[in-house]
Amino acid sequence: MAEDFKTQVEKLRPYLLRYAQLQLRSAEAAEDAVQEALVAALAGASGFAGRSNLRTWLTGILKHKIVDAIRKSSRELQPLPGEDDAAEFDTLFDERGHWSQAPDAWELPEKTAQAFMMREHLGLETAEICKELAITSTHCWVMLYRARMALRLCLQESWFK
Amino acid sequence: MMLPCREVMRKVSQGEDRSLAFGERVALRLHFAICRGCRNASAQLKFLRRAVRRLSE
Numbered sequence: 001m002a003e004d005f006k007t008q009v010e011k012l013r014p015y016l017l018r019y020a021q022l023q024l025r026s027a028e029a030a031e032d033a034v035q036e037a038l039v040a041a042l043a044g045a046s047g048f049a050g051r052s053n054l055r056t057w058l059t060g061i062l063k064h065k066i067v068d069a070i071r072k073s074s075r076e077l078q079p080l081p082g083e084d085d086a087a088e089f090d091t092l093f094d095e096r097g098h099w100s101q102a103p104d105a106w107e108l109p110e111k112t113a114q115a116f117m118m119r120e121h122l123g124l125e126t127a128e129i130c131k132e133l134a135i136t137s138t139h140c141w142v143m144l145y146r147a148r149m150a151l152r153l154c155l156q157e158s159w160f161k
Numbered sequence: 162m163m164l165p166c167r168e169v170m171r172k173v174s175q176g177e178d179r180s181l182a183f184g185e186r187v188a189l190r191l192h193f194a195i196c197r198g199c200r201n202a203s204a205q206l207k208f209l210r211r212a213v214r215r216l217s218e
Contacts, residue, residue, distance in 0.1 A: 152209060
């Protein structure tokens with residue numbers, strides 16, 4: 001009976017490993033978390049008692065081990081190479097550390113910015129915005145399109161790339 | 162007749178501001194089915210919208 005339980009648990013190891021690997025950066029850490037979860041599971045086998053699906057139960061234990069691992073590794077504070085500086089922005093500054101070209105204030109054309117914030121942030125309808133800014137709905141849609149596409153491009157180029 | 166991506170993105174944006182006609186919605190669906198770029202960009206516009214909306218929370 002006990003042997004049988006152990007076999008069933010072992011069979012689920014590959015699944016658990018994949019689960020852990022999805023969430024932990026190093027394969028080693030994933031392996032450790034699974035190992036700890038299995039040890040805990042076998043020690044607490046009586047707690048399982050067929051109440052739920054074995055895989056669900058094991059995954060629940062593993063989840064805790066993964067959270068522990070993440071918290072532990074964040075305490076150890078080992079920045080990944082390349083993530084602890086930001087040299088890609090150095091060209092914005094001259095050798096004395098001043099802006100090579102001082103940034104201008106951000107200015108979407110005023111009406112475009114207004115329309116965008118009225119629509120997206122305040123949640124006003126197009127009709128209300130048109131009335132307020134004295135523009136046609138077609139004009140309003142073009143401005144919103146321009147603002148959204150510009151913002152998307154900005155994030156794409158500077159943040160997600 | 163497929164809409165080009167440029168028109169698709171204009172309609173995606175407009176879809177946030179007015180209800181699109183049935184034919185327009187069908188055209189977008191058809192286009193998304195074969196165009197990953199527009200699918201991604203469209204999801205990104207939705208993401209922006211949610212982000213901006215939450216500025217007030």
